[in-house]
Every structure is written in C-alpha cells, then in structure tokens.
Amino acid sequence: MHTLTSGLVSLAPLYLPFSRYTYAERTRKMEGAEGGRGVREMEGEEKDVGVSLKELSRKLEEFAKARGWEQYHSPRNLLLAMVGEVGEVSEIFQWRGEVGRGLPNWEESDKEHLGEELSDVLLYLIRLADVCGIDLGEAATKKIVKNAIKYPA
Numbered sequence: 001m002h003t004l005t006s007g008l009v010s011l012a013p014l015y016l017p018f019s020r021y022t023y024a025e026r027t028r029k030m031e032g033a034e035g036g037r038g039v040r041e042m043e044g045e046e047k048d049v050g051v052s053l054k055e056l057s058r059k060l061e062e063f064a065k066a067r068g069w070e071q072y073h074s075p076r077n078l079l080l081a082m083v084g085e086v087g088e089v090s091e092i093f094q095w096r097g098e099v100g101r102g103l104p105n106w107e108e109s110d111k112e113h114l115g116e117e118l119s120d121v122l123l124y125l126i127r128l129a130d131v132c133g134i135d136l137g138e139a140a141t142k143k144i145v146k147n148a149i150k151y152p153a
C-alpha cells in the first residue's frame with residue numbers, strides 16, 4: 001500500500017526543481033513520472049487512506065528527517081512557509097469575483113490545484129503545531145467547545 005509519504009518521497013526528486021514550472025506544466029511532467037505509474041494512479045491509492053492529524057504529523061516528520069530538513073523546520077520558518085501557501089491559495093481566487101459553494105464552473109485542474117495548495121497550508125500548519133509541541137487535534141477540539149460557549153446556538 002502506498003501511503004501519502006511514499007508518494008511524496010517517490011516524487012521528491014521531481015519536486016524542488018519543478019518550482020520554476022507552471023502548475024499545468026508540472027502536472028504534465030509528473031504524469032509521465034514514476035516509470036509509467038502516473039500521478040493519477042497514485043492519487044487513487046492515496047484516496048483510500050484514512051488520515052488523522054497525528055498520522056500526517058508523523059509522515060511530515062519522516063519526510064523532513066529523510067531530507068535532513070529538520071534544521072530548517074523552525075517555528076518561524078514554518079509559519080512563513082504556511083503564510084506563503086495561504087498566498088498561493090489567494091492567487092487561485094484572485095480576480096474571479098465571488099465564487100459559489102462547490103466551485104461551480106471551475107475547471108477540474110483548478111479544483112485540483114486548490115486542493116494541493118490547501119493541503120500545503122494544512123501540512124505546514126500541522127508541522128508548525130508539532131514543532132511547537134502543540135497537540136493540534138486536542139487544541140482544536142477544546143477550541144470548538146470554547147466557541148460553543150462563547151456563541152450559544
């Protein structure tokens with residue numbers, strides 16, 4: 001079974017050099033990668049994997065360790081990286097005017113791109129919480145309770 005990590009690890013050699021390509025160019029290149037195993041096939045496998053915040057956190061730690069990137073994953077660097085990814089999400093919405101729920105009339109490739117950028121935000125957030133020693137699942141659950149007290153139904 002291919003986990004999200006193995007997918008990320010196997011794509012890693014393609015990953016960093018691709019930042020100079022546009023999203024569409026990069027997707028086309030990745031579809032020809034993996035010795036014939038297309039990205040769409042790998043995505044299908046990943047869809048079946050149930051995920052928890054803890055699991056994602058562990059995978060991100062492994063990913064950073066395997067590349068010697070833990071030294072760069074300081075709280076401040078991760079915060080800046082996360083905000084950069086929020087900017088990339090904003091870029092997707094920019095100049096479109098108001099967008100309906102479910103993103104009607106959006107190209108599938110734009111929805112896919114949005115999913116990737118939202119994932120980057122989530123992954124950096126999880127990693128940030130982790131290196132700060134915060135259990136995000138527990139903190140978020142407590143916050144929902146606090147919100148409900150502050151804003152009664």
Ligand SMILES: Nc1ccn([C@H]2C[C@H](O)[C@@H](COP(=O)(O)OP(=O)(O)OP(=O)(O)O)O2)c(=O)n1
Pocket residue numbers: 015016018019020064069072088117119120123124
């Ligand atoms: N030092 C790093 C660099 C990347 N990543 C991981 C977390 C994000 O999920 C993803 C971000 O990768 P990129 O910086 O290549 O950003 P994009 O995928 O958005 O590429 P681009 O900015 O070219 O659109 O990689 C990481 O954990 N640590």
